Amino acid sequence: MILENAVVHLRLFPIFMLALALVQGDEKQSTSQSKSQIEISPPSTLEEARSRAKLLHEMVRGALQIMHRDFFDEEDAHAIPSASLEDVFHEMGKSYDVQMKWLTVNTDLVNVDHQAKSAFEKAAVKELAAGKQMAEKIEERSYQYAGAIRLGSQCLKCHVQRRTSNEDRTAGVVITMSILAAPKYSPAAIPAETTDAPTK
Secondary structure, eight states, X not given: OXXXXXXXXXXXXXXXXXXXXXXXXXXEOOTTSOTTOOEEOOOSSHHHHHHHHHHHHHHHHHHHHHHHHHTOOTTSOSSOHHHHHHHHHHHHHHHHOEEEXXXXXXXXXXXXXXXXXXHHHHHHHHHHHTTOSEEEEEOSSEEEEEEEEEEXXXXXXXXXXXXXXXXXXXXXXXXXXXXXXXXXXXGGGSOOOOSSSOOO
16 A cells, blocks of 8 residues: 555656646745745736636646546545545645635535635536636636536546436636736726636
8 A cells, every 4th residue: 555655646746746836936035045945926917827727727637537547446445536636735725825625516515615605616616517617706916716627427426426317527626826916907897717718
């Protein structure tokens, strides 16, 4: 078991290093800091926040798929991949002030913490259930992003136990981060993005 865990960690290490790189903005290092202690600045613009969130979404989506494919045995499950990634979410919040959480969209509610609570999360559930790949909310000093996570037929045994079809379902990941500079326009005047198409 120890050897298996070591292999898992080694395979996932590049993914988590990528995640660290994605949330780094301008790196500022004071003379009192060691080289391993790098100050990570929040994004300074809306576009930077959106780019970071999209990259983090893809990192989480990809890591979850790989963990399920290569390491998860439902007959001998010691750890659920999504629960393991919550440890990463916790560290992202503590170290980089990037809040991340899973979002139940159109599957069974397996964990009450994944239920939509805020107005944004409830609106995002509707958008993602309708087939949109992302939804976002822009405020003066914060940015919220919800990205879709596809659940294929192999996932439904656990996530939709009383299903009547094996059609793909959707879950989501919500990413919230601060923005240093307020947007140059009024957020109320700009509707939230609901697709992953670039904003013109």
